[in-house]
Amino acid sequence: MKLLMVFDFDHTVVDDNSDTWVIRSLPGQKLPDSVKSTYRKGCWTEFMGRVMNYIGEQNVSLDRVRGVMETIPFTAGMKDLLKFISAHDNTDCVVISDSNTIFIDWILNASGLRAAVDQVFTNPATVNESGYMEVQHHHSHDCERCPVNLCKRKVLELYLSDQLKRGVEYQQIFYVGDGGNDLCPTSCLRGCDVVMPRKGYTLEKLLTRQGRQQEDVSLRAKVVAWSTGTEILEELKKSLQS
Structure with missing residues (x-):
């Protein structure tokens, strides 16, 4: 596990x-x-x-x-969090993003943190014959809540299914995000899982609104908001020690 x-x-x-x-x-x-x-x-x-x-x-x-x-700043505490994850064999790490493969690889490689991330799911980017970068859709889907190029819930569900086929089952999942397109994947989390919206950003506001209206019957995961990677690391350590 x-x-x-x-x-x-x-x-x-x-x-x-x-x-x-x-x-x-x-x-x-x-x-x-x-x-x-x-x-x-x-x-x-x-x-x-x-x-x-x-x-x-x-x-x-x-x-x-x-x-x-390569000069884009990392969120406070995030580098330490990724280094901690990288040092623990019982913690897997994936990125699901609406950016693109080239940008993410450049940024993670420059920081020395690419090895901390097991898989990146994002829009594929290539360099064409003119030397220009081109970006394609990550996949197609039929989810009406998500952008046409990426449904993060579909990506997460497929990843979990593939891992289960390999004999890997997760005792707990932490989903960390900030945006409106991070809401959809929270619906496939379990009661033992944790969704961590960034404080003051869209995902936290959407989760708060749904909680007030008591409409989100699909959200079973615990909600813990964060401002820095240090706060996420503290939650992760609590789970590893329990």
Whole structure:
């Protein structure tokens, strides 16, 4: 029996949005209105494809982009938390994010923390023949609550199913996130599990609202809000000692 830590990435592991942080690689550090105006609600991945295309058209090298991405700050206490997880064989760790594979790998590798994460589930990114970065949907799904490119509940359920086939069963799951797209996966957590929303962010507000309205019959997990990785680490240590 093991523990599983599930992390969102933007505004959770790192203390900003990796997709908007990349704009700092541009000479003027901002997008023109001609690009910003192309965003459509629910189609962020397609929008990021146009952003990366524009960055490439401005002759910004991938080395420059990588250098900028490697400066994104980690959330306070998160590095220590990931180092602790990495040192404990009975704790698995996955990231489920609406960022992309290249950004997350760059950031984790630069910090020396890539080995702390067993698997990353996010939108696949590649470099095309022109040297520009392209981003694709992680998968397709039929969940009406989630963005068209990613349902984190589906990802988590498939991961747990695959692990069970390998003989790995989790005694407890910690789900750590901040955003609206982190609400859906909380519905597949059990009473022994813990959902940890970041204080002051969308996920905490949604969970609080549902608790007041007593509509969330699907949420069985314990809710523990956090501000720093240190607080998450304290909760994890309590479970490991119990």
